Structures are given as C-alpha cells and as structure tokens.
Amino acid sequence: MNAVIVGAYWGDEGKGKIVDLLAADSDWVVRFNGGDNAGHTIVANGKQVVLHILPAGVIQGKNVAIGPDVFFNPKSFFSDYESVVKAGFRISGKILIDERAHVIMPYHVALDSVSEASGKLGTTKRGIGPVAKDKASRTEDITVYDLASSSFKEKIKAVVAAKANGLVAAKVIEKAPDAEKYAAAVYAEYSPYAEKLKQYAGSSSYALNDALAKGQAILVEGAQATLLDVVHGTRPYVTSSNCTAGGAAANLGIDLRKFRVIAVAKAYPTRVGEGGFPTELGSYEDAKKEKKGEMLTAAEKKKAIDGDLKLLGKWIRQDGWEFGATTGRPRRTGYPDFVALKYSAMVNGVDEWAITKIDILSGKPFRAAVAYEKDGRKTTRFPFQLNGWKPVYGKKEYFWQQMSKSEEMAAVKNGYDALPDGMKDYIRDLVVATRTPVSMVSIGPQREMTVIRDVLKRTRECLR
Ligand code: IMP
DSSP: OOEEEEESSSSOSSHHHHHHHHHTTOSEEEEOSOOTTOOEEEEETTEEEEESSSOGGGGGTOEEEEOTTSEEOHHHHHHHHHHHHHTTOOOOSOEEEETTSEEOOHHHHHHHHHOHHHHHHTOOSSSHHHHHHHHHHSSSOOBHHHHHSTTHHHHHHHHHHHTHHHHHHTTSSSSGGGHHHHHHHHHHHHHHHHHHHGGGEEOHHHHHHHHHHTTOOEEEEOSSOGGGOTTTSSTTSSOSSOOSHHHHHHHHTOOGGGSEEEEEEESSOEEOSSSOOTTBSSOHHHHHHOOTTOOOOHHHHHHHHTTOHHHHHHHHHHHTTOBOTTTOOBOEEBOOBHHHHHHHHHHHTOSEEEEEOGGGGTTOOBOOEEEEEETTEEESSOOSSOTTOEEEEOSOOBOOOOOOHHHHHHHHHHOGGGSOHHHHHHHHHHHHHHTOOEEEEEOSSSTTOEEOTTHHHHHHHTTO
16 A cells, blocks of 8 residues: 555654554655654654654665655764664665755754744744755755765855855854855765765655556655645744645655555644644643653642643643653643644545544543634634634543553454444544544554554444
8 A cells, every 4th residue: 555644733643653553564665744853753662763854664674765855954864873773673675865855954953043933933943944945045955966966065165155144143153254164164064974875865756656666565754744734734833844645746756646645643632832722721831831751640630630621731741741752842732623633634635544642531531622713703614824713612522431451452453343432432523523534543652552453444434
C-alpha cells in the first residue's frame, strides 16, 4: 500500500508511531515537508528515538528520502543519524536527500531567534521562517545542490554579502564589512557536512516515480499538521510549509491518486506556540508554568473529574507527556474538536483516521465540540480566523475506566469489539461527525499497542 500520513490538528499527534508501524510493509519512507522543527518520537525494541529530520523508516532499514520542500539542517541530519546508530539500529537502506531542498544556514537560526515576529508567533527558532523567505526570494537561497557543488564557497559569500544589512540589524554581524569574514566562518562550519552529504544528494521525484513503476510501496510522512499548513492552517500562527496531503503530491512530484491518505488524529488536540484554540482547557499562561512530571494529587484529579477544566487540561498534559520533543515547551491541551477534524478530513481528502493516545483519556470525562458560536451565529465550518469563536459541545459526555493490562492485550488481539464501550461511543461519534472511518486506534506508545483488527470494518458500518 502507498500512503501519505498527515497530522489532523496542530501537530504532535504521534505520527512517528504510525509511520513506524506502517513502515514495515514499505520500501520507501519519505518526508515531504517541514524541517527540524518537527520531532517524531518512536519507541521500538524497548528504545526511544526522537528524529527531527530523518524519516522514521530509517530504523527499520528502509530506503528513506527527504523531499524538495523539506528545510534541511545538516547538523540535525547528522545528529539524528548518530542517535539511530547509538540506539543500536543499523542503517541499511538508501538515504536520498533531494537536491532541490533548501538548506538551513546558521544565519537562518540566528534570525529566527532574534526576530520579534518569530517571538509573537512562538516559532521553534529553528530558522524555518527565514529559510522559507529565502526560498521564495529565489536569489538568496542555498539548496542541497549548491551545498554539494564545487561553487558552494562562492555561493555562501554572495548570499551573505546580499544579506549583510539584515545580518547587521539582527546583530549576527557587527557591521556590513564583516560579512566576508562571517561567510568564511559559515563555510568552515558547513564544508565538512557538504563533503559527507554529496553521496546522498539526488532527485526524490525520479526515485519515487521509478519505485512506483516497479510496484514498490511508498510511505510519505508529513511533519507538523493540517492546522499549521501555511495555506490552510490558522494563519499567521502556522509553519512555513504545506502540511496537507496535497502538499505531498505537489512537492514530491507524485500522483496522489496512487496513495491512501491517512490522517493521524490524536484523541485530544494539543497546540504549542501562540494562536487560536477554541476547545483549549485552561490557558497557555497556566501551561507555561508547568513542568514535565508534575503529577496531580488524588484531590486534584477528583476536582478535574468534577469539572475543573484547568486541572483536566493539566492532567491530560502530564499523562500524555505533552511537552515538545524539539523545544521542551509544554503543549496546550483541549477537548476533542469535531469541527476541526471535519475540516481536516476535507482539505486533506482523508481516507481514514489513525487515532492515537486514546488511552490518555481513560478515567477522564470529556466532551467534543460539534460547532462554533460567535455573536449569536453558529457554524460547523472551521473559520479562517478563530478569534471570538467559542465551541459548542455535543450533549454527550464520554467516559471509560482505565483499561487493565489484560483488557489492553485483549483489544490488541481481538480488535475493535474489545474496546471499552465509552471509547467506542467516542470513536463512532467522531466517524459520523467527520464522515471518515478509523483504521487504527493506538492505546500505548509501543508499536504493538495498536488496535487494528476490525476497526476499519466496524467504523465503516457507522457510515451506512
Ligand atoms: P516554526 O515552524 O518554527 O516557524 O513555528 C511556527 C509554528 O508552528 C509555531 O507555533 C510552532 O510551535 C509550530 N510548530 C512547528 N513545528 C511543530 C511541530 O512539529 N509540532 C507542533 N507545532 C509545531
């Protein structure tokens, strides 16, 4: 099967686990967007690996490709490579880095760190916005092709000279005449990477289309998610690349009709950084004060169950380990949002959902948004600008008890019917609200803690 995997909400949905699961039956695993602003956590063979740029299939010895719309940071590439090797996995497949991909240079990271605009948006400070600007400029950009060419040194010199005033303003260099010295330092830092990367540079479009022609299976993984898409997301609080499934086709030069679109919908949405979040529990200010591992007392849990939404948000954040894999920032947490998911299903053309981290909601009563309301107006459409829109919750409250180990194992073995009733109720309502079936339900971080049997069949029945 060929599939494109995207995130349904604002990222951190657990795409890494789903990609790792599906990679077993794939020949190629390909990353189509984003950069090292992403962090995909994979738990395999009792080890945890966090990858920022290398596609997750690498740990299963698959061929991997980094597409032309990926913002490529060579430092992160080699640090990912080392973490995979250190964790004891053997890299035995091909690695292909598209020569059209744009390279994140040290000045991109510096500009992202000092820019007031990046601060307002709450970016990851990985240089994503600045490198995307350079890509659009077509004159101040550096591609993997440039990096691998003999004129790399001259290219850096010319680009840095053109940027001299901006670099002075951002205090990267003191005065414009320092540009030449700075360019030489950047070259000295990047030329060892350039040497090592030459062997991987090439065309992913040709490689993937050749693979399709041979009948090989391709798994395409997206970074970030639908609501962070530069066009369809909650602008301006979005990233700088296309995160939706269509972006995979446009940027990799592949025919999307040959791929199933699987969107990973975490059982509850989370968001890092600024921007609207209609179903948010508590506030970003509260979340920012929290530290990883600050567990709730029994009395606090009781309060959360009795309706303290701030504590419920904290409980989900702590149980769900909702702290950034890249930046360590606490993630804002919210009630499930069927309005957002319906939009996501539409703009991606989702064939099926993979629901992740549903176990985190065990023992916690919750509701789901079915519409939004503003100034007496109600809508089931996801608005371009979210400010002022309040969620309208469905009448139902969902609840199930924590599953025991043996119940979990029974669900993994026997499939959909063995899931708790409250959980099935939630899944059914999600399917009906979004007119999209579910194919996988993840009940734990390990690859094997995934309920697959009969899930697609049963959830398709809900749509009849
Ligand atoms: P940038 O991609 O670093 O420019 O950040 C833009 C917005 O996207 C910020 O709100 C980030 O928090 C968010 N963002 C970027 N990458 C991720 C990710 O992998 N998961 C969740 N949010 C992300």
